[in-house]
Amino acid sequence: MSASGSTSWSSAGGSAPRTVAEHAKAVASLLVATASEDVPLSEASGRVLARDLTSVVALPPFDNSAMDGYAVRAAEVAGASEASPVTLPVGADIPAGRTDVPTLEPGTAHRIMTGAPIPHGADAIVPVERTDAGTETVTISAAADAGAHVRHSGEDTAAGQVLLTAGTVLAAPQIGLAAACGSATLAVRRRPHVLVLSTGSELVAPGTPLEHGQIYESNGTMLAVAVREAGATAELLSFVPDDVDRFRAVLAEKAVAGVDLVLTSGGVSAGAYEVVKDALTGNGVEFGKVAMQPGGPQGAGRLRLDGAGVEDGVAVATLPGNPVSSLVSFEVFVRPALRAAMGHPSPERPVVSVRLDGALGSPAGRRQFRRGVLDARAGTVAEIGTAASHLIGALARADCLIDIPAEVERVEDGEPVDVWLLDA
Structure with a gap:
C-alpha cells in the first residue's frame, strides 16, 4: 500500500x-x-417500491353490477323462462357513476349498467340479453340466482390490506392496482x-x-x-x-x-x-x-x-x-x-443452462464471457463473432453471454453451458 x-x-x-x-x-x-422518494404513478414504472402499499379502500369499494342488465330480487324472477317470462315495471335507470341510487321496490326492476352500484333491495342482475331491453317495463325470460352477476365489495382487496410489499418492481399491473385503490403517488427507491x-x-x-x-x-x-x-x-x-x-x-x-x-x-x-x-x-x-x-x-x-x-x-x-x-x-x-x-430483488441477469452449438476453447484461469445467440426452441446457444474485445458488431447481434468458468479450457459441441440473457 x-x-x-x-x-x-x-x-x-x-x-x-x-x-x-x-x-x-x-x-x-x-x-x-x-433512499425513498414519492413519485406520481406515471413516473413509477420500473421503480422498486420502498415501503408496503396498504389500501385505504376496499376493492370494489361497493357492490356493483358485472353486466349491463336489470337489478332484481331473485325470488321474483325465479320462475322466468322463454316459455313463461316475467314482466316487471322499470323503476329507475342506474348508470355507472350514479351516487343517488334509489332503493329497489318489491315487484320492480332497475335498469343498470356495468360498474353501477347495486340498489338496496336487489340481490341479482339479469343480463340484458335475457330480456326485451325495455325501458318502461322489462320482460325477463330467464331466472337469476341470488348473487348472479354481482361484484361484491372487497372481493378483490379489503380496506387495510397490504397490496404490494416493499421490494416489488413496479409495472403496469401494480401501478393500476395502486390507482384503483386511490394512491396518487408511490414511495420508491431513488x-x-x-x-x-x-x-x-x-x-x-x-x-x-x-x-x-x-x-x-x-x-x-x-x-x-x-x-x-x-x-x-x-x-x-x-x-x-x-x-x-x-x-x-x-x-x-x-x-x-x-x-x-x-x-x-x-x-x-x-x-x-x-x-x-x-x-x-x-x-x-x-x-x-x-x-x-x-x-x-x-x-x-x-x-x-x-x-x-x-x-x-x-x-x-x-x-x-x-x-x-x-x-x-x-x-x-x-x-x-x-x-x-435500488433494492431490486433479482439484480443479476437471468441465467439458463442450454447446450452449446459448436465447440469453444477458453484460456486457462480466465472466466470467459463469449457473445452468443440463443435458440430457445432448440435449447442451444451458438457463439457469434470471436473472443476479440473490439468486435462490437457481434456484440450488437448477440442476445446472451456464454459464461465459461475459469477452470474450463474447452467446451465440446452439445455440452451444457450457462448463458446470461441480455434481453430479459
Missing part, C-alpha cells in the same frame, strides 16, 4: 488477479442502498445518479468527419444507455482528453454531492497515456487485473477530492476502453451493483 492509501491488487510484484466474484463484491460495496466519462484524445463525435488516427466515440453513449436501462440516471461527459490535470479538474467540477458513481471507460491498462489510472492512483482508487476475458483491466474505489465536500469520497468504477470489454464489464460488475442499490 502506498503512503496515500491506494493499492494495486495485481502489480508488477506478482500478486494474483482478482476473481470475477471478488471484483463484483468490491464494486457492489461502493454503492449504498438508495435512482442512483451515474456520471459517465469516456476518455481519449482520439475520440470524435459521431457524424463529424474522421481524420486518420481518430475513431468515433461510442463507449460513453453506450454506457449511459446501459445505466438508464438498468434503472439509474446517467449524465454523459464525453471526450475528456488524455491529460491528467484536465481529467482531475473535470472530476473535481462534476463529481460532487448528488453523484452516486463515476463510471469511466478507457485509460486503465498497463501502457503509457493511461489517463484514468494516472489521475486516480494514490487517491483511493485501486487498479489491477480481473481473471476474465474480455475485461481484464479494471479499477474501483472511492476517490478523494479535496474541497469537493464529499467526506467519504466519490464511488468510482473504471472499465477498459475496448467497447466489448467495456459493456461486458458493465454487465458483470456495474449493472447488478446499481440494481442492488
Whole structure:
C-alpha cells in the first residue's frame, strides 16, 4: 500500500488477479442502498417500491353490477323462462357513476349498467340479453340466482390490506392496482445518479468527419444507455482528453454531492497515456487485473477530492476502453451493483443452462464471457463473432453471454453451458 492509501491488487510484484466474484463484491460495496422518494404513478414504472402499499379502500369499494342488465330480487324472477317470462315495471335507470341510487321496490326492476352500484333491495342482475331491453317495463325470460352477476365489495382487496410489499418492481399491473385503490403517488427507491466519462484524445463525435488516427466515440453513449436501462440516471461527459490535470479538474467540477458513481471507460491498462489510472492512483482508487476475458483491466474505489465536500469520497468504477470489454464489464460488475442499490430483488441477469452449438476453447484461469445467440426452441446457444474485445458488431447481434468458468479450457459441441440473457 502506498503512503496515500491506494493499492494495486495485481502489480508488477506478482500478486494474483482478482476473481470475477471478488471484483463484483468490491464494486457492489461502493454503492449504498438508495433512499425513498414519492413519485406520481406515471413516473413509477420500473421503480422498486420502498415501503408496503396498504389500501385505504376496499376493492370494489361497493357492490356493483358485472353486466349491463336489470337489478332484481331473485325470488321474483325465479320462475322466468322463454316459455313463461316475467314482466316487471322499470323503476329507475342506474348508470355507472350514479351516487343517488334509489332503493329497489318489491315487484320492480332497475335498469343498470356495468360498474353501477347495486340498489338496496336487489340481490341479482339479469343480463340484458335475457330480456326485451325495455325501458318502461322489462320482460325477463330467464331466472337469476341470488348473487348472479354481482361484484361484491372487497372481493378483490379489503380496506387495510397490504397490496404490494416493499421490494416489488413496479409495472403496469401494480401501478393500476395502486390507482384503483386511490394512491396518487408511490414511495420508491431513488435512482442512483451515474456520471459517465469516456476518455481519449482520439475520440470524435459521431457524424463529424474522421481524420486518420481518430475513431468515433461510442463507449460513453453506450454506457449511459446501459445505466438508464438498468434503472439509474446517467449524465454523459464525453471526450475528456488524455491529460491528467484536465481529467482531475473535470472530476473535481462534476463529481460532487448528488453523484452516486463515476463510471469511466478507457485509460486503465498497463501502457503509457493511461489517463484514468494516472489521475486516480494514490487517491483511493485501486487498479489491477480481473481473471476474465474480455475485461481484464479494471479499477474501483472511492476517490478523494479535496474541497469537493464529499467526506467519504466519490464511488468510482473504471472499465477498459475496448467497447466489448467495456459493456461486458458493465454487465458483470456495474449493472447488478446499481440494481442492488435500488433494492431490486433479482439484480443479476437471468441465467439458463442450454447446450452449446459448436465447440469453444477458453484460456486457462480466465472466466470467459463469449457473445452468443440463443435458440430457445432448440435449447442451444451458438457463439457469434470471436473472443476479440473490439468486435462490437457481434456484440450488437448477440442476445446472451456464454459464461465459461475459469477452470474450463474447452467446451465440446452439445455440452451444457450457462448463458446470461441480455434481453430479459
